[in-house]
Amino acid sequence: MNDNRRKFLQKISGAAGAITFAPFLNTACSKKIQSKISEYKDWSADDLASNEEFWYQVKQAYTVSTNMVNLNNGGVSPSPKVVQDAVERYNRLSNEAPSYYMWRVLDRNREGLRSKLAELAGVSSDEIAINRNASEALETVIFGLRLNRGDEVVLTKQDYPNVINAWKQRALREGIVLKFISFDFPIENKQEITQKFADAFTSNTKVVNITHMINWVGQILPVNEIAAEARQRNIEVIVDGAHTFAHLDFKISDLDCDYFGTSLHKWLCAPFGSGMLYVKKDKIKNLFPLFAGEEPEGEDIKKFESLGTRSFAIEQAVGQAIDFHHWIGSERKQKRLHYLKNYWMEKVMNLPKVKIHTSLKPEFGCAIGFFSVEGKTPAEVSNILFRDHQIHSVGINWENIHGIRVAPNVYSTAKDLDRLILGIKALVKE
Ligand SMILES: Cc1ncc(COP(=O)(O)O)c(C=O)c1O
Structure with a gap:
């Protein structure tokens, strides 16, 4: 066995890169597609990237329009059929007796889902809260941080409007100070980007808000490098990962951030209205939840999930989206x-x-x-x-x-x- 092939096989035998056909295909695709896709299981991610036959088979797992070409997957992505079916199944079950099936049956699987998300994110499951979208995840952090009049937050003019508006509202109500920097993208120099953030930091800076991938143009920001500058100054790091989770092959633990919010209905192709918040273990206590629970200063990540009634069908079907993602593999x-x-x-x-x-x-x-x-x-x-x-x-x-x-x-x-x-x-x- 040559070295490349050995490395590839080692990689796919790990959970994150594994092509585990059975669970997805038994429920979603015919045996014909299964055998077709199996032909490619030994291919490297680089070789497979341009293999239209393989990706055409992936397309068969979706129910997308074949007449129009949808090139706005940045807003929200369609779910594969296996995910759509799961939403319908869980929803139908919930409707048999909602309070019984939602709260006594489906809710029991919440911890299983949390573990799957944590594994994909490369962090501990007691650092993951399940919610409805990236705005909710990020605004939980923006409104939950303990900041005082005069404290400064560094962010960019190219950040997402909901995020900017949330910060502006805090500035309006509480007198925190927003320090906007601006970029002309594309920029192919990590140092140039990092330096601009670092130049905006002062002794009053308490938070830096970093959009991992700028949604408008797709520019990736060097989160690690910016976070390293922030660490030296005791500045907390929030990452808006709406566009990178399940898109780029990385772990949240690679980023050295304190908080990370993402949608799951974008690149993970999970049901519409699903999101996730990561809060570093030692930051949970001091972050107030957006929807208050019994212990707003508690250390349990679940304090960020006091949303009231929400769709358990949508939440639970995120599990099928994660399986589908693993079936393709992050690197591929x-x-x-x-x-x-x-x-x-x-x-x-x-x-x-x-x-x-x-x-x-x-x-x-x-x-x-x-x-x-x-x-x-x-x-x-x-x-x-x-x-x-x-x-x-x-x-x-x-x-x-x-x-x-x-x-x-x-x-x-x-x-x-x-x-x-x-x-x-x-x-x-x-
Ligand atoms: C960079 C960025 N952050 C946050 C969001 C908000 O995502 P959601 O619609 O899941 O709240 C988006 C949505 O497009 C985005 O592009």
Whole structure:
């Protein structure tokens, strides 16, 4: 056995990279698809990234429209059928006798789900709270931190609006001070980004808010490097990981952050309205929950789950989404998504009037790509792409960012992107 193959087999025999076909395929796909996919089990992530036959089979696990091409998976992603079925099954069961089946049956599996999420995140299960979306996770932290008038928070103008608005509300009500920095992306220099954060830190800075992947253009920020600067100054680190969890192949424990919030309905393809909050063990006590429970200063992560009644069907079906994710494998997924972004970008980047705003390098970008067309507004471009080619993308005007975001997912094929390339070429000829 050669070295590469041995390493690959070692990797896939670990839980996170394993291609465990049976649990997913027995319930979701035919034996035909199973045997087809088994053919690729020994392939490396790099080789598989461009193998359209494999990814076409992955697509069969979804129920996506075959007429329009959905390239806005950054907003929310469709779930594979196995996840949709689980939501329906749990919902039907709940409706037999809601308080019995939700609170006495389904809720018992909450700890199993917490462990699965923790394993995927590479942290302890007593650091994971299950909630409904990234906004809820991050606003729990933003409103839960003990800050005083004059304390400073460093964030960027390119952060997500809900996050910025939450901080602005705290500034308005309590007199904390927001120090905004701004970037012109793409930037392919970690030091340049880190330095800009470090330059904004003062002796009054208590928190730094870092968006792991900027949702508008897909730029990856060097969280570790920024966190290292923050640590030296006792600054707490919040990471908005809405776009990186189950997209990039990493563990939250790699990041050296105190808090991490993410959606699960984006790149994990979990049911709509699912999210997760990580709070470092020794930070739980001092963080107030957004929805108060009996022990707001307790040390149990579950204090962040006092939401009242919510959909247990949605929560429980996150488990099927995690199984599906493992079935593909984190590394394979990241490499495929990166391949797809570069596939279309490389074919349009030299066209007249087209400008790309996302790095082609894996340290600085992955699935999300952003481009603009000289002489056309973002809305015009995305409308024309839909009208003439049935491509669903999103036109963005935010701060210094004006253009079109393109976000494929694992069910997207090179053929889908060929349609996009054709559409952009037609646009610039107009
Ligand atoms: C960077 C970023 N943070 C937070 C959010 C909020 O996510 P959710 O809709 O799950 O609350 C988004 C949503 O697009 C986002 O892009």
